[in-house]
Amino acid sequence: xxxxxxxxxxxxxxxxxxxxxxxxxxxxxxxxxxxxxxxxxxxxxxxxxxxxxxxxxxxxxxxxxxxxxxxxxxxxxxxxxxxxxxxxxxxxxxxxxxxxxxxxxxxxxxxxxxxxxxxxxxxxxxxxxxxxxxxxxxxxxxxxxxxxxxxxxxxxxxxxxxxxxxxxxxxxxxxxxxxxxxxxxxxxxxxxxxxxxxxxxxxxxxxxxxxxxxxxxxxxxxxxxxxxxxxxxxxxxxxxxxxxxxxxxxxxxxxxxxxxxxxxxxxxxxxxxxxxxxxxxxxxxxxxxxxxxxxxxxxxxxxxxx
Amino acid sequence: xxxxxxxxxxxxxxxxxxxxxxxxxxxxxxxxxxxxxxxxxxxxxxxxxxxxxxxxxxxxxxxxxxxxxxxxxxxxxxxxxxxxxxxxxxxxxxxxxxxxxxxxxxxxxxxxxxxxxxxxxxxxxxxxxxxxxxxxxxxxxxxxxxxxxxxxxxxxxxxxxxxxxxxxxxxxxxxxxxxxxxxxxxxxxxxxxxxxxxxxxxxxxxxxxxxxxxxxxxxxxxxxxxxxxxxxxxxxxxxxxxxxxxxxxxxxxxxxxxxxxxxxxxxxxxxxxxxxxxxxxxxxxxxxxxxxxxxxxxxxxxxxxxxxxxxxxxxxxxxxxxxxxxxxxxxxxxxxxxxxxxxxxxxxxxxxxxxxxxxxxxxxxxxxxxxxxxxxxxxxxxxxxxxxxxxxxxxxxxxxxxxxxxxxxxxxxxxxxxxxxxxxxxxxxx
Numbered sequence: 001x002x003x004x005x006x007x008x009x010x011x012x013x014x015x016x017x018x019x020x021x022x023x024x025x026x027x028x029x030x031x032x033x034x035x036x037x038x039x040x041x042x043x044x045x046x047x048x049x050x051x052x053x054x055x056x057x058x059x060x061x062x063x064x065x066x067x068x069x070x071x072x073x074x075x076x077x078x079x080x081x082x083x084x085x086x087x088x089x090x091x092x093x094x095x096x097x098x099x100x101x102x103x104x105x106x107x108x109x110x111x112x113x114x115x116x117x118x119x120x121x122x123x124x125x126x127x128x129x130x131x132x133x134x135x136x137x138x139x140x141x142x143x144x145x146x147x148x149x150x151x152x153x154x155x156x157x158x159x160x161x162x163x164x165x166x167x168x169x170x171x172x173x174x175x176x177x178x179x180x181x182x183x184x185x186x187x188x189x190x191x192x193x194x195x196x197x198x199x200x201x202x203x204x205x206x207x208x209x210x211x212x213x214x215x216x217x218x219x220x221x222x223x224x225x226x227x228x229x230x231x232x233x234x235x236x237x238x239x240x241x242x243x244x245x246x247x248x249x250x251x252x253x254x255x256x257x258x259x260x261x262x263x264x265x266x267x268x269x270x271x272x273x274x275x276x277x278x279x280x281x282x283x284x285x286x287x288x289x290x291x292x293x294x295x296x297x298x299x300x301x302x303x304x305x306x
Numbered sequence: 307x308x309x310x311x312x313x314x315x316x317x318x319x320x321x322x323x324x325x326x327x328x329x330x331x332x333x334x335x336x337x338x339x340x341x342x343x344x345x346x347x348x349x350x351x352x353x354x355x356x357x358x359x360x361x362x363x364x365x366x367x368x369x370x371x372x373x374x375x376x377x378x379x380x381x382x383x384x385x386x387x388x389x390x391x392x393x394x395x396x397x398x399x400x401x402x403x404x405x406x407x408x409x410x411x412x413x414x415x416x417x418x419x420x421x422x423x424x425x426x427x428x429x430x431x432x433x434x435x436x437x438x439x440x441x442x443x444x445x446x447x448x449x450x451x452x453x454x455x456x457x458x459x460x461x462x463x464x465x466x467x468x469x470x471x472x473x474x475x476x477x478x479x480x481x482x483x484x485x486x487x488x489x490x491x492x493x494x495x496x497x498x499x500x501x502x503x504x505x506x507x508x509x510x511x512x513x514x515x516x517x518x519x520x521x522x523x524x525x526x527x528x529x530x531x532x533x534x535x536x537x538x539x540x541x542x543x544x545x546x547x548x549x550x551x552x553x554x555x556x557x558x559x560x561x562x563x564x565x566x567x568x569x570x571x572x573x574x575x576x577x578x579x580x581x582x583x584x585x586x587x588x589x590x591x592x593x594x595x596x597x598x599x600x601x602x603x604x605x606x607x608x609x610x611x612x613x614x615x616x617x618x619x620x621x622x623x624x625x626x627x628x629x630x631x632x633x634x635x636x637x638x639x640x641x642x643x644x645x646x647x648x649x650x651x652x653x654x655x656x657x658x659x660x661x662x663x664x665x666x667x668x669x670x671x672x673x674x675x676x677x678x679x680x681x682x683x684x685x686x687x688x689x690x691x692x693x694x695x696x697x698x699x700x701x702x703x704x705x706x707x708x709x710x711x712x713x714x715x716x717x718x719x720x721x722x723x724x725x726x727x728x729x730x731x732x733x734x735x736x
Binding site: 008034040042043045065066067068069077078079080081082083084123124125126127128149 | 310338379380381382400401403405407413414415416417421424425426427435436437438440443444462463
């Protein structure tokens with residue numbers, strides 16, 4: 001049956017289209033009413049003010065200390081929030097031992113360009129089968145710091161140097177470790193670095209060797225022996241946090257003899273020194289930073305906190 | 307022709323209007339409006355409770371813990387907790403907020419007493435490595451819980467139950483005055499040197515068996531000649547100890563114990579039960595023995611082809627490991643192995659110590675009496691350990707025998723019938 005395209009037919013078609021098309025659209029909701037949009041709000045207190053003044057306003061860094069379940073990537077992990085009395089000492093430590101040395105050495109523009117902008121705190125560590133996770137970095141943007149409830153820093157009540165100074169150093173190292181990753185993810189470290197420890201890396205087996213065994217193979221820590229990237233950043237953060245004298249002391253304490261893998265004492269020491277040299281050179285050529293000067297500043301800050 | 311146009315027009319208009327029919331909404335307000343209203347309503351209810359809230363938390367690993375919360379409208383909450391003596395009397399302030407996570411939720415977002423239960427560090431709460439007591443600090447409001455006498459919440463991670471009940475002025479004041487600390491004195495019942503503890507309320511004599519770790523209490527009494535028992539969980543509050551399920555015995559209802567006092571010199575616990583002020587008395591024998599418990603205990607291990615263990619040996623007059631068996635080199639535990647072997651046709655049990663390589667101590671033949679006791683006669687000894695073969699042996703073969711009290715499926719206590727002041731706790735670990 002042929003449909004006669006008549007004038008009537010066309011009018012019908014046209015008007016129907018117009019009618020359907022003119023349906024009132026759903027009005028966009030009043031966006032102010034969406035719960036939680038624009039960030040969470042709570043009544044600001046002294047801790048919030050401190051963070052605003054010392055981290056957010058000068059460096060655009062957010063310190064998310066109040067519990068938010070969505071901040072942690074592993075939702076199956078059992079974690080607890082941070083204790084309020086930890087927040088200001090921790091923020092102060094972050095400024096003094098990490099932000100200030102880099103800003104003093106390389107300038108605020110450099111620091112603000114590459115610094116992670118969000119810190120998230122967990123009161124407890126993330127317990128895993130063989131070990132505890134103390135920190136993680138995500139996309140150069142966020143650093144998660146864990147087990148902050150166990151941290152005692154010089155100046156806090158109950159601080160005992162003999163018991164607590166190692167934890168403070170570990171905390172500071174965690175930040176420098178993650179920051180080290182961010183830097184080399186922007187400008188890669190020299191390829192030669194991978195050859196220094198060639199054949200000696202432990203991979204997933206890293207937690208089965210001791211610190212001494214690692215150093216006997218020219219790795220500054222067991223974790224450094226797990227792979228190239230962590231070897232790189234562990235070297236950086238030990239250099240900075242231990243300082244020149246501390247680093248030398250570690251190298252000189254490598255026991256005489258040969259490691260299980262056949263590395264001699266002299267060889268191990270040479271490897272660590274070569275790694276140090278590569279780090280220093282990298283900071284100069286990639287970022288224009290005098291590493292030894294940065295080291296002096298960082299070490300001085302660390303000493304004031306332990 | 308005109309009519310045709312008219313009908314087309316009508317058709318178009320109707321079609322046009324119909325296609326514009328907007329979806330009918332079940333609610334008058336949008337989802338966000340309702341969510342915001344809900345959060346505001348819960349917030350108001352939490353803050354408006356003039357004297358704060360009592361909270362009972364039931365973590366996944368068992369037991370019940372009680373808290374006191376006082377919320378203000380500045381996102382601050384003050385807490386007390388019955389977790390230990392310090393948290394009972396020291397107020398701790400931290401923060402909270404309400405957030406829409408799938409459903410309206412209450413988040414205790416900085417660390418305080420409530421988080422101690424959830425802390426994955428087992429050394430903090432005695433829980434499992436990496437899990438703690440499997441509790442929660444983020445809770446969603448149960449539906450329809452608004453404007454009821456209690457507020458019921460469910461934990462987001464472990465479905466922990468939290469029940470909030472408004473505190474009275476008296477209760478609130480008592481928290482501030484260390485009332486919760488006084489209630490914790492109830493746990494001193496563990497310091498009694500006799501195994502059996504007795505109270506008489508409304509003319510009925512009850513034996514109390516309290517597990518202060520799991521926070522449960524078992525009442526045993528006689529109704530005529532019938533042995534009756536009742537068990538309930540309890541939690542501490544600022545005025546005393548509250549039973550989750552009250553004891554109802556005829557016309558007598560006991561909801562808990564109040565006015566707890568402790569005399570450290572006399573080792574005596576005072577309390578009020580119902581309307582009776584009393585002191586818990588020690589007793590040498592049970593008010594009513596469980597006549598089949600001894601045989602059940604013996605048979606349980608036999609059926610498993612295995613044995614009971616005790617890591618702490620005999621407790622005498624409140625002193626654990628009174629005989630010092632733990633000083634035996636490489637001591638693992640004491641064990642009781644029913645029908646371990648026979649000698650010349652006589653089956654015997656091992657009631658010995660074990661050090662990883664051999665047994666030390668008496669081999670015994672049990673006799674089960676009709677009044678519920680078990681007595682042991684020594685057939686011989688294993689090994690040459692002096693302590694086990696003389697001192698402990700003498701205790702084992704004590705002619706008074708032992709009453710056996712079942713604590714759980716895998717826990718039994720063996721109490722000397724001589725004076726109720728010597729006992730050993732067995733459990734099945736396999």
